[in-house]
Amino acid sequence: MDWHFVFSQALTQAIGPTMLIYALAAIGLNVQFGYTGLLNFGQAAFAAMGAYGLALTVVAAGLPFGWGVLVGFLAAVVMALLLGIPTLRLRADYLAIVTIAAAEIVRRLARSTVWAEYTGGSDGMRGFSEPFFAMSPYSKDATWSFGFVSMDHGRLIVDLWLFDFQYSDRDLWVMTVGWALVAVFLLVIGLLVHSPWGRVLKGIREDEEAVRSLGKNVFAYKMQALVIGGIIGAAAGFVFALSRANVQPDTFSTDFTFYFYVVLILGGAARLFGPVLGAALFWFLYNLFSQSLNQAIRAELIPSSVLSGTQVGPLVFFLLGLGMVLLLIFRPQGILGNRRELMLDVR
Amino acid sequence: MLSAALAGLLLGLGVSGTAQAQEDVGVKGTLKDQDDNLIAGVEITVADAEGVEIATVASGEDGTWLVPLDAPGTYIVTLDESTLPGGLLVRNARPQLEVEVSSAVRTVLFPLDTQLDPDAEPLESESPSDSEGGEESEEPVAGAEAEEEVDPDLEGTGGAKRAVSLLFSGVHFGLMIALAAVGLSMVFGTTGLTNFSHGDLVTFGGVVALLVNVTFGLPVWIAVIGAVAAGALFGWLQDWGLWSPLRRRGTGLISMMIISIGVAMLIRFATLFFFGGERERYTQYVGQEPWDLGWLVITPKEVYTGLIAALVCSAVGAALVFTRLGKATRAVADNPSLAASTGIDVNRVVRLVWTIGGALAAMSGVFLSINDGVKFDMGQHLLLLVFSAVVLGGLGTAFGAFIGAMLIGVFVQMSTLVVSPELKYVGALAVLIVVMLTRPQGILGRRERIG
Numbered sequence: 001m002d003w004h005f006v007f008s009q010a011l012t013q014a015i016g017p018t019m020l021i022y023a024l025a026a027i028g029l030n031v032q033f034g035y036t037g038l039l040n041f042g043q044a045a046f047a048a049m050g051a052y053g054l055a056l057t058v059v060a061a062g063l064p065f066g067w068g069v070l071v072g073f074l075a076a077v078v079m080a081l082l083l084g085i086p087t088l089r090l091r092a093d094y095l096a097i098v099t100i101a102a103a104e105i106v107r108r109l110a111r112s113t114v115w116a117e118y119t120g121g122s123d124g125m126r127g128f129s130e131p132f133f134a135m136s137p138y139s140k141d142a143t144w145s146f147g148f149v150s151m152d153h154g155r156l157i158v159d160l161w162l163f164d165f166q167y168s169d170r171d172l173w174v175m176t177v178g179w180a181l182v183a184v185f186l187l188v189i190g191l192l193v194h195s196p197w198g199r200v201l202k203g204i205r206e207d208e209e210a211v212r213s214l215g216k217n218v219f220a221y222k223m224q225a226l227v228i229g230g231i232i233g234a235a236a237g238f239v240f241a242l243s244r245a246n247v248q249p250d251t252f253s254t255d256f257t258f259y260f261y262v263v264l265i266l267g268g269a270a271r272l273f274g275p276v277l278g279a280a281l282f283w284f285l286y287n288l289f290s291q292s293l294n295q296a297i298r299a300e301l302i303p304s305s306v307l308s309g310t311q312v313g314p315l316v317f318f319l320l321g322l323g324m325v326l327l328l329i330f331r332p333q334g335i336l337g338n339r340r341e342l343m344l345d346v347r
Numbered sequence: 348m349l350s351a352a353l354a355g356l357l358l359g360l361g362v363s364g365t366a367q368a369q370e371d372v373g374v375k376g377t378l379k380d381q382d383d384n385l386i387a388g389v390e391i392t393v394a395d396a397e398g399v400e401i402a403t404v405a406s407g408e409d410g411t412w413l414v415p416l417d418a419p420g421t422y423i424v425t426l427d428e429s430t431l432p433g434g435l436l437v438r439n440a441r442p443q444l445e446v447e448v449s450s451a452v453r454t455v456l457f458p459l460d461t462q463l464d465p466d467a468e469p470l471e472s473e474s475p476s477d478s479e480g481g482e483e484s485e486e487p488v489a490g491a492e493a494e495e496e497v498d499p500d501l502e503g504t505g506g507a508k509r510a511v512s513l514l515f516s517g518v519h520f521g522l523m524i525a526l527a528a529v530g531l532s533m534v535f536g537t538t539g540l541t542n543f544s545h546g547d548l549v550t551f552g553g554v555v556a557l558l559v560n561v562t563f564g565l566p567v568w569i570a571v572i573g574a575v576a577a578g579a580l581f582g583w584l585q586d587w588g589l590w591s592p593l594r595r596r597g598t599g600l601i602s603m604m605i606i607s608i609g610v611a612m613l614i615r616f617a618t619l620f621f622f623g624g625e626r627e628r629y630t631q632y633v634g635q636e637p638w639d640l641g642w643l644v645i646t647p648k649e650v651y652t653g654l655i656a657a658l659v660c661s662a663v664g665a666a667l668v669f670t671r672l673g674k675a676t677r678a679v680a681d682n683p684s685l686a687a688s689t690g691i692d693v694n695r696v697v698r699l700v701w702t703i704g705g706a707l708a709a710m711s712g713v714f715l716s717i718n719d720g721v722k723f724d725m726g727q728h729l730l731l732l733v734f735s736a737v738v739l740g741g742l743g744t745a746f747g748a749f750i751g752a753m754l755i756g757v758f759v760q761m762s763t764l765v766v767s768p769e770l771k772y773v774g775a776l777a778v779l780i781v782v783m784l785t786r787p788q789g790i791l792g793r794r795e796r797i798g
Contacts, residue, residue, distance in 0.1 A: 039601065086784040092601060093541045097734050098783050101776040104731055108773050123449050254727075258608050265605070314619040321612030328606045329593065 001299050006291045007163040014284035017171055017243040020178035021047075021236050022282060026264040026275030027185050028232030033261075034269035035193055036225040037205030039092045042083065042099030044256035045106040046230040049075040050237025051247040052110060052119070058128035060118045065131035069238065076234035079106075080227040088222045100254055110249035124248035132242050136173035174243045181235050182276060190272050192228075201225055202270075262324045268337030277335060282320075289316045373452045374424055375413040378406045378459060385410030386459060390427040395420065419448050424455050431459070511643050513760045519649050521756020522656035526711035527729065528736040528748040529663060530582075530704025536680030536743030537697050538594065541604050544611035545708060546730030547618075552578045552709025553716035553725060554618055560629045567631045567717065574713045575706045582705020585610075586698050594697075611727070618723040628720040652714040659710065660749055663703065667745055676700060680743055732759065732772065735779035741792025750790055 013019060025043055032038040053072030057063050063071075079102075087098045111122040119125065140154040148159045154169035167175065192198050200221050203211040212218050241247045259282070267278025293312045296302045307315065327334065374393060378386040392403045393414045401422070406412040416422065426442040437457050446455055531545045555577040556570035565573075589610070593603055637646045667673035678686040679696045687693045712726065719725070732755055740751025755775050762774040782789065 037601075039604075086780065090783065090787055093604065094738075094783060094787060096541065096604065097738060098780055101731055101735070101779050105773050105776050108770065112767070112769055114767060114770070120449065123451070123453075126449075255612075258612065261605060261608070310623070311620050314616040318613060318616040318620060321609050321616060325606050325609035325613065328602055328609065329598070332598075332602055 001292070001295045001301065003292075004163060006288065006295055008166070009291045010284050010287040011163055012165050012167070013287045014280045015165075015175070016167070016283070017174040017178060017239065019279045019283040020175065020182065021240045021243070022260060022263045023182055023276045023279035024178070024185070024236035024239060025233050025260045026267070026279060027182070027189065028229035028236065029260050029264050030229075030269060030271075030275050031189060031201075031225050031232070032229035034264065034271070034274070035198065035205065036201045036222060037092065038088075038222060038226060038229075039096040040099050040226065040229065041096045041254070041257055042103035042106075043229075043233050043260050044252040044254065045099075045103035046076050046079060046233030047237035047240060047256070048103075048106050048110060048247075048249075048252040049079050049230075050234030051241035051252075052125075052237075053234070054238055054241055055125040055128045055247045056118065058131070059125055065128075068128065072234050072238060073231055076230040076237075077227055080230035081223070084223045084226045088219055088226065100257075103252070103254060103257065107249050107252050110252070119249075122249060124246055126246040129242050129245040133170060133173060136169065138169040138172045140169055142169075171243075174239060178239045178243075181239070185232050185235070186272060186276070189228075193272070197221075197224075205270075262320065265324065265327060265332070265334050268334030270338070271334070271336040274334060274336045281335070285323075286316060286320065289319060372417070372419055372448060373413060373415040374422060374446060374448060374455050375411065375452050376455045376457065378410045378412070378457060386431070389431055392425045392427065394423045394425070413452070415452075416448060421445060421447055426457050508642055508644075510761070510764060512645070513763065514757060515643060515645055516649070517757035517760030518753065519653040519756070520760055521753035522653050522660065523711045523715050524729070524732055524736050524756050525660055525749045525752035526656055526707045526714075527733045528740070528752045529660065529745050530700075530707045531733055532737045532740070532743055532748035533676070533680065533700045533745055534697075534704055535737070536745075537676065537683065537693075537700050538590070539600050540590070540607065541600075543604065543607045543730070544614060545704070545733065546726035546728075547611045547614035548578060548581065548705055548708035548726065549712040549715070549729055550618055550721070550723060550726035551581055551614060552712030553721040554622060554712075554723075555709065556713040556716060557622070557627055557629065557721050560631070561627070564630075567629050570629070571710070571713050574709045578709020578712075579702045579706035581709070582701040582703070583698060585705070586701035590701070591694060591698070594694075615723055615727060622721075622723060624723060626720040626722045629717060632717055648717055652717060656710070656714060659707065663707070664746065664749070672696070672699065677745075680745075728772075731779075732775055735775050735782075737789075738779055738787075739782050739789055741789030744789075744791045747789055747791035 025047055028046065029040065029043050032040045032043075050072040053075040054065075054068035057068035057071040058065060061067075083099060083102055087095045090098075110119055112119075113121045116123075138154060142151045142154055144151050148161075150157050150159070156165070156167045156169075156172055158165040193201065200211060200216055203214075203216075204218055204221055208218055211221075240251075263278040263282045264275050265278070266281055267274035267276065290312050293302070293307065293315065294309065297304065297307060297309055297312070376391075378389055387406055387410060389406045389412075390403055391406065391412050391414070392400060393416070394400045401416070402414050404412050404414055414424075422445070424444050424446055426437060431437075437459060442457065444455055444457075446453060527545065527549050530548075531542060534540055534542050534545070552574040556567070556574040559565050559570035559573040560567055589606075590603070593606070598606075632648045635646045635648050637644045638650075667677060675686065675691045676696050676699065678689070678691055679693050683693055686696075708726075711729075712721075715725065715729070733752070736752035736755045737748050738751070739754060740747025740749065755778070758778065759771050759775045762771045766774060
């Protein structure tokens with residue numbers, strides 16, 4: 001078995017473009033669920049708003065890339081308002097059901113054949129990412145080497161003997177932008193939650209009635225949290241769409257949202273760095289399990305009668321689901337969390 | 348070969364690469380007859396939009412064919428019906444399809460059968476998740492394609508007859524939702540848990556019946572009994588092993604709700620692991636000859652499963668009203684602490700509710716699978732409709748859940764008169780949101796503060 005390859009893959013993915021999508025979406029969710037206690041089960045739809053807002057503006061409407069980003073953010077804000085106005089006055093579990101239903105509506109509308117000439121139906125869309133990669137400062141044919149860091153025709157290789165990191169020039173550009181977004185959002189949220197505004201949010205999570213009796217407009221605070229989380233979700237959608245250079249409706253399923261929750265709870269809800277740590281760990285573990293199982297099957301350490309290549313995916317997700325259940329039962333605060341902070345209850 | 352469903356799953360997580368998709372352009376497909384036998388040696392011709400032939404290929408031993416293309420565009424794919432073996436036909440009578448090829452290998456679907464679809468009626472008289480399931484994760488393009496191609500035929504059929512058929516299939520579908528919804532609503536009523544894994548109890552029923560029927564080779568009616576018993580046992584075990592200890596620990600309801608999502612993932616991926624991502628069918632009642640009553644076309648299996656479901660729902664309702672335990676259950680749902688103080692063993696009632704809920708969900712799963720086959724994510728897609736039904740009827744009330752389920756079932760089916768079938772679930776989910784807006788306590792729910 002090639003352990004070097006397994007660890008290289010797992011570590012490369014632990015800070016790579018895919019992890020950034022989950023980190024960003026979970027940061028948004030952290031504002032909504034972690035700090036305010038809103039059960040938004042439709043974060044995938046906010047990501048879809050970002051991704052489709054960008055793709056439709058650039059491809060279908062033919063507008064510049066910057067407009068696409070703007071439309072994506074606006075779509076997420078509109079979605080948050082539409083969802084929030086009817087449901088934020090209701091109990092937490094009602095919000096959960098409505099957001100999950102809304103996310104499913106968005107996905108089904110996006111894959112519908114009715115307007116497939118614009119959205120591409122279930123095939124999705126592509127051809128909107130070129131302006132983004134044209135801005136990339138990383139050259140496709142840069143070749144140099146400096147100590148353990150080398151660049152081979154635009155492919156960055158950081159060789160640390162036991163393992164190495166490898167990224168293509170496109171990955172590097174997505175990661176630069178993605179990590180910059182993560183840094184900006186963490187900074188903004190870090191400042192916000194330590195402001196009086198953030199203390200009201202936590203107050204709403206702990207006891208809505210108490211906050212209301214202090215004369216705060218709970219509904220407005222919840223709405224602001226929903227909108228901010230949704231905007232960050234849309235940013236996750238941008239990174240998702242751009243890193244893959246396409247959007248596909250079925251990737252924005254309810255499972256997508258559930259994995260954001262796994263990431264958030266793994267890292268620790270209501271902790272600033274929880275989502276980032278959770279996303280890194282989630283993708284590290286996912287790649288570690290699936291790559292080592294694949295290697296073991298290829299090296300015939302595991303006979304194919306016990307486990308075939310196609311069963312690796314379900315098995316790894318089964319283990320991740322099991323991990324999530326056990327985590328919630330025995331350590332609901334995650335890695336960074338504070339147990340006393342998260343005694344949520346709806347009744 | 349990576350199963351298609353798994354591919355979709357990995358795509359959802361962004362694991363699969365996209366680089367190769369940018370280079371390969373083409374059309375492909377797999378030819379199968381109604382019993383899923385692979386058909387080899389059938390000639391398929393691909394021509395461009397002007398009708399200039401590009402290539403003719405024959406399907407291989409494994410039924411697959413592939414034509415690589417140079418550029419995206421519109422192509423005409425023709426299946427030469429004269430090369431089809433022994434009486435097979437293209438079921439929807441469309442051996443020639445015009446397909447839009449974007450920048451990937453596109454799947455083109457030719458449904459083969461020994462007989463033509465009688466004006467495509469079975470598609471609609473079969474319960475909805477059929478077309479639904481087809482469009483989900485198994486080769487997304489193929490499903491959408493099939494729907495696109497069949498649609499115009501549906502438009503042509505007589506309005507009134509179609510409406511009546513849809514009404515009946517809506518009632519049938521509603522009964523199936525009701526079986527699942529009653530359990531979900533009662534669990535919510537007695538414990539306050541919004542159980543996101545209830546849909547996967549439905550899948551569980553379908554899968555157990557598959558095991559009994561296909562693997563052990565027993566008839567379907569035994570499989571139904573086996574699945575219901577297994578569902579009851581599974582519900583009992585879940586409460587005994589997981590939920591009851593959690594309640595004793597004082598775990599918060601939101602934590603429990605998220606745990607139920609984890610449980611749903613566990614059941615779903617275990618099913619995918621052991622059974623794969625393909626849609627499996629039982630050995631009996633697959634292609635049943637429908638009864639054509641002139642004003643209504645309905646298959647016998649729908650009549651029987653519908654009647655059994657209605658009987659079971661009535662029995663549960665009667666038990667709730669007339670038996671001691673039923674009264675105790677309603678008391679717990681109303682006010683658990685008050686019920687406990689009058690001497691009702693709340694934990695015993697909750698255990699019973701889980702057992703019955705599991706059994707009913709499993710029954711719903713088998714009956715749905717008799718029509719549409721079993722797939723690992725069937726319950727997940729049903730779950731949102733079950734939620735809609737429960738919310739519409741009033742969370743926590745068994746009778747409300749039943750009424751809500753019937754309304755949702757009929758609404759979903761009848762809405763295809765107006766909207767395209769692929770959007771019928773959207774309507775049901777929109778109803779859910781509208782109900783939340785205007786009457787969050789549902790039809791039978793008590794007016795209380797839920798904000």
